Amino acid sequence: MQETVFRKNIELRKEMELLYRGNRYKLGYGIDNDGKSYITFGEEFLPAGHFYTYGQLVNEAILGISPLRESIEVIELLR
Numbered sequence: 001m002q003e004t005v006f007r008k009n010i011e012l013r014k015e016m017e018l019l020y021r022g023n024r025y026k027l028g029y030g031i032d033n034d035g036k037s038y039i040t041f042g043e044e045f046l047p048a049g050h051f052y053t054y055g056q057l058v059n060e061a062i063l064g065i066s067p068l069r070e071s072i073e074v075i076e077l078l079r
Helices: 003-011 054-060
Strands: 016-020 021-032 037-045 049-051
Touching: 003 054, 037 054, 049 054
Parallel strands: none
Antiparallel strands: 016 021, 021 037, 037 049
16 A cells, blocks of 8 residues: 555544455544544554554554554555
């Protein structure tokens, strides 16, 4: 997936299911107790991490052993 498409989907708050090396990941959204919006991201059936900005997401979220920013171009959008 192109990084520009991935970023635009996040700006539009589109929920996504992604495939990377045979593993499924889910990306969604939530609001914390202070009313701040966040992005949820994690491997399917495991607890998701919470990220407050796009930059935090791509720099801190992990796909396998690599940061998400290094893998965006090779992930497959399932939904």
